[in-house]
Every structure is written in C-alpha cells, then in structure tokens.
Amino acid sequence: MQLKINPSRSLKGEITVPGDxxxxxxxxxxxxxxxxxxxxxxxxxxxxxxxxxxxxxxxxxxxxxxxxxxxxxxxxxxxxxxxxxxxxxxxxxxxxxxxxxxxxxxxxxxxxxxxxxLRRRPMNRIxxxxxxxxxxxDAAEGGQAPLKISGRSPGQxxxxxxxxxxxxxxxxxxxxxxxxxxxxxxxxxxxxxxxxxxxxxxxxxxxxxxxxxxxxxxxxxxxxxxxxAFLRPLDLTIPGDFSAASFILVAALITPGSEVILRRVGLNPSRTGLMVTLQEMGADIQVLDQWEEAGEPVGDIRAAYSKLRGGSVSGQRVVEMIDEFPIFAIAASFAQGATEVRDASELRLKESDRIRMLCAELSRQGINVSERTDGFTIFGNGIAPGGAVAEPHGDHRLAMSLAVLGLNAQQPVLVSRAHILAESYPEFPEVLLALGADVLSLPEENSIGGQLG
Missing domain, CATH: 3.65.10.10 (Enolpyruvate transferase domain)
Known part of the structure; x- marks a missing residue:
C-alpha cells in the first residue's frame, strides 16, 4: 500500500487514539x-x-x-x-x-x-x-538474537x-x-x-x-x-498511546486553521517530552483535563495550528521523547529557525538508523537538514517543498511522520510501503481522513525514490 497525501485544508474534530x-x-x-x-x-x-x-x-x-x-x-x-x-x-x-x-x-x-x-538489534544489554x-x-555472535535461555531446577x-x-x-x-x-x-x-x-x-x-x-x-x-502479589489477575484500562497521539498533535500544529482534541491520552511524564518541547517552541497545546488510571496519568489534549520557532533538544529530554523524533523533525521542518538535536545516538539502533534515514528522507522532500553522529539540525523556514516519493525503510514511525509532512507541503507526498504503519497505528489513514485530510490509499508501485508527476 502507498499513501498519497495532498496539501490539506484545516483538520477539525475529536479522536481517541489507540491503547498505549x-x-x-x-x-x-x-x-x-x-x-x-x-x-x-x-x-x-x-x-x-x-x-x-x-x-x-x-x-x-x-x-x-x-x-x-x-x-x-x-x-x-x-x-x-x-x-x-x-x-x-x-x-x-x-x-x-x-x-x-x-x-x-x-x-x-x-x-x-x-x-x-531484529537480529541486528543489540541484545547484550539484557x-x-x-x-x-x-x-x-546465550546469544549469537556479537550479542544479538537469536537468544537461547535454559531452564533451571524447581525451587531455584x-x-x-x-x-x-x-x-x-x-x-x-x-x-x-x-x-x-x-x-x-x-x-x-x-x-x-x-x-x-x-x-x-x-x-x-x-x-x-x-x-x-x-x-x-x-x-x-x-x-x-x-x-x-504480582500473581493476581489484572483488570485494567490501557490509556491512549501518547506516541500515536503525537502524529495527530503535529498534524494539527502544522496545518493552518486546525484544531483537534485527543481524548484519554496517557500523560506519563517520562513520555511527554515532545509536548513540552513543542510548547517551548510556541505550540498551542493544552491539557484540558487529567486523571489517573492503573497508576498512569491520563488526560484530554487540545492542539491548534501554531507558528513554531526553532528549538533544541538534548540530555534528559531526549529520553523523554525517544520515540517521537521522526514526528518532531516534521514539526521542526515547519518552524522558523534552526532546531538542534543532540545526545540522541540511540536513534541509530531503532527499527532503522533513524538519524540517517530521517535526514535522507527530509532532504528528499526539500528540507534543509544536517546530520551528526548524535543527532541532526533542521534549518526551518516554515515551508516544506514535498513532491517526492518517501521511503519509510520498514519504520512505522517514519512512515506516519512523512505522511504528516504532506499535509502542509507545497506538493503532494507519496509514502511507499505504508503498510508498515499497521505495526502500531492501523487506523492512522482513516483518522486523518475523518479529521479532513486529503489522503488516498493506492496500490504499491516501483516508484521509490522518485519525484511525483
């Protein structure tokens, strides 16, 4: 499946994101x-x-x-x-x-x-x-999968x-x-x-x-x-996934005239670094209500179109938004001024080398970005040219982020191999459509890396 995202009118509505x-x-x-x-x-x-x-x-x-x-x-x-x-x-x-x-x-x-x-991911850490x-x-050579765990004697x-x-x-x-x-x-x-x-x-x-x-x-x-105590059966409700919510948040922030409310989103402070960073960059994001479920803070979030300015991320904040850098990069692409990310070398060990792949895909869409060993700098001017075929490299977060970029790019963006987004947010295209985005699902073609006609 491919997703074609055309420059869209304002996004409006309320949604409930999938469970975390x-x-x-x-x-x-x-x-x-x-x-x-x-x-x-x-x-x-x-x-x-x-x-x-x-x-x-x-x-x-x-x-x-x-x-x-x-x-x-x-x-x-x-x-x-x-x-x-x-x-x-x-x-x-x-x-x-x-x-x-x-x-x-x-x-x-x-x-x-x-x-x-997965066999390339580091397992020596565990x-x-x-x-x-x-x-x-035991692990394979290099401390990677497959892993073999041998049983031990009862009572040991x-x-x-x-x-x-x-x-x-x-x-x-x-x-x-x-x-x-x-x-x-x-x-x-x-x-x-x-x-x-x-x-x-x-x-x-x-x-x-x-x-x-x-x-x-x-x-x-x-x-x-x-x-x-831990052997007691559970009866709990899963909060909405903040990482999934982040794609809709940024979509609203970069698309003129937009206002979206997201219901029952998990607001664990160890996960919400993206929201804090975007607010520091001028984002109109509000937590409307907050409560607790199963030991986790939960709340409703309102996000509206905002003129963002450049910012910086490093240190502890990197850990608090480690899964959100692909979509953060999209927000930074529409900001005025430079946005710098440091201390994020861990991104190279995700589903893809997220630093290298992210910088390559942003460059393909006409974004001015500079790659470093531990991060990147995006030189935003409020405009994303778009117009290219985007390749997510098997990374579901990169696929959704590139789709969001297309909402306010000057030219449409075609995300190839978009089936990968089903790994974490299968309803993502339908949610964008329901909010008013111009999104079209197309059969896969061998057009990776080219420009849209």
Whole structure:
C-alpha cells in the first residue's frame, strides 16, 4: 500500500487514539504471569501486540477479544510451558527483551528469535545482567538474537543484582525487573537518566514493593522481590498511546486553521517530552483535563495550528521523547529557525538508523537538514517543498511522520510501503481522513525514490 497525501485544508474534530503500545505489552506479560483470567480494556490491537500474544499463547496462555477488550487466561508464572519452537518476536525488540525477562523468571527453556532487522538489534544489554542473575542465556555472535535461555531446577531462585546501565533503556530495565520477580534478594538498577517507568508503575499497582529515586544525577530503581502479589489477575484500562497521539498533535500544529482534541491520552511524564518541547517552541497545546488510571496519568489534549520557532533538544529530554523524533523533525521542518538535536545516538539502533534515514528522507522532500553522529539540525523556514516519493525503510514511525509532512507541503507526498504503519497505528489513514485530510490509499508501485508527476 502507498499513501498519497495532498496539501490539506484545516483538520477539525475529536479522536481517541489507540491503547498505549508500551503499556499493552506490559499488561499482556503481567496477565501471563498471573494465574487465572485477566481483563485488559482498550488494548492496542496491532501487528506488534499480535506478535506478543502469539508468543504468550506458545507459553501456555489462551485469550479472546470481546467488545474490543482482551481476556487472557494463564496457568501462572511458575506453570508456563516450555515452547516447542522458538518464540518469534518478528521485528519487535520490546517483545524479545521483555519476554526474555519473563522466561528467565519462569525458569523454563526457550529460544527467542525474530526478523533479520531484529537480529541486528543489540541484545547484550539484557544478556549480561541476566547472566549475572544466574540465568543460563546465550546469544549469537556479537550479542544479538537469536537468544537461547535454559531452564533451571524447581525451587531455584535467581540472584539479586546491582546493575549500572550505560544507557537509559526502559526495555533493559523492564527485562531485569521482570526476571527479578524470581530473585532471592533485591534488584537495584542505576540509569544515567530516567527512562519510561510503565513497568514500575504497574508493579506498584499490583502490590510489588518497588521504589524509584533520583540520586547523584542518576535514576535509582530498587525492587524487593518476594510474595505473590504480582500473581493476581489484572483488570485494567490501557490509556491512549501518547506516541500515536503525537502524529495527530503535529498534524494539527502544522496545518493552518486546525484544531483537534485527543481524548484519554496517557500523560506519563517520562513520555511527554515532545509536548513540552513543542510548547517551548510556541505550540498551542493544552491539557484540558487529567486523571489517573492503573497508576498512569491520563488526560484530554487540545492542539491548534501554531507558528513554531526553532528549538533544541538534548540530555534528559531526549529520553523523554525517544520515540517521537521522526514526528518532531516534521514539526521542526515547519518552524522558523534552526532546531538542534543532540545526545540522541540511540536513534541509530531503532527499527532503522533513524538519524540517517530521517535526514535522507527530509532532504528528499526539500528540507534543509544536517546530520551528526548524535543527532541532526533542521534549518526551518516554515515551508516544506514535498513532491517526492518517501521511503519509510520498514519504520512505522517514519512512515506516519512523512505522511504528516504532506499535509502542509507545497506538493503532494507519496509514502511507499505504508503498510508498515499497521505495526502500531492501523487506523492512522482513516483518522486523518475523518479529521479532513486529503489522503488516498493506492496500490504499491516501483516508484521509490522518485519525484511525483
């Protein structure tokens, strides 16, 4: 599928974005660890969560959907089945890293594998700390997938751990915490910055003793294992995904005359760095109401067309918007003045090398952008020429970002291989249409890299 996005009139309306991908992942895994039936309301139903559900089914769980809600029944963490074949994580590093933590806690033998792209992602980040906890785990050469985890004797606990991570990674932290539920002593994780804390919040809501503090310029997380509180079945509602909301937010900000309201969006402070940064750049974004669900702050957001000015992002703010840089770059392209991103070299290790691919695709659309090892600078003048065929390089976030650019480009933008957006936001084209965008789905053609006629 290709998406042709023509310069559009104003976007107007109210929407509810899909359930948060990160929280849906964790809810499925906690339901897997619980004994009995759990109910997960408003989950994200997409390619990446389907991958996780297929994996938990191989571990002995069963599930069904009813009215958009997910009901999952599991035998419990210590009764999971060793899978007869590798758990296929497809292209999802989150699935692989978090499942590795659960399999390690369960003490069963399992192999985890995935796509060629996933096999290029760094897995030593979880292999080394898991080994220090007593997990028998092996990776391919270079510390990459596939992973092989060997079972341990019944009643044998894992060891506690004091781990100082060189990067702030919610996936690494969550893997260790999930494995740590079967440890015989505390788990201490030190990060150079505060990564997203959905796992800690969910553990706390289930009665697990876990504390997070900021000490000497580092984030410190301490898990006290013991007890069976985490084995209680879940009944929770997933907030709307802020990352999905960000595409609609920026679409409203860059399209003249637009005003959009997004309902029930997750507002976890470790995720909303994009919103704060855009407000600093002059964006008209308001949180209309705010409440809490399942330990997570949730609220309604209003966004309206704004004349943005250039800005800068570095340090802790990078961690708080690590998944939003593709769409942030689109906002920066329409801003007046230079926007600089530093300390973001982690972007090179995502579904694609997001720095290189993002800069290449922006240049193709006529944007003045300069690439650096740890980021980029966009020299915005309020105008995006557009008119080129865009290639998302297998990256769902890049696909949606390039589509948003087309809403106010001078010429249409054609996003090739746009089927990839189903990984996280299958309804994205229909949502844009409902808000008034001029979007057309077309069959795939071999026109990648050219100009539109």
């Amino acid at each position: 991908k990160s929280i849906t992942h964790r809810a499925i895994l906690f339901a897997l660890m619980a004994k009995g039936q759990s109910c997960i309301r408003h989950p994200l139903i997409s390619g990446v969560t389907s991958t996780m559900l297929s994996a938990v089914e191989m571990l002995g769980a069963s599930y069904f959907f009813e009215g958009g809600d997910l009901f999952l029944t599991s035998p419990g963490l210590f009764e999971l089945n060793p899978p007869g074949e590798p758990l296929d994580c497809k292209n999802s590093a989150t699935t692989m890293r978090l499942l590795a933590g659960v399999v390690s806690a369960a003490g069963i033998t399992a192999a985890l594998d995935g796509s060629d792209g 292999v080394e700390p898991l080994k220090r906890m007593g997990v028998q785990i 606990n894992l060891k506690g751990l004091h781990f100082e991570s060189s990067v702030a990674s919610a996936q690494v932290k969550s893997c260790i915490l999930l494995a740590g539920l079967a440890a015989d002593s505390p788990i201490v994780i030190v990060e150079p910055a505060l990564s997203r804390d959905h796992t800690e919040r969910m553990l706390r809501s289930l009665g697990v003793q876990i504390e997070t503090t900021w000490k000497r310029g580092c984030s410190l997380v301490v898990l006290q294992p013991g007890g069976n």
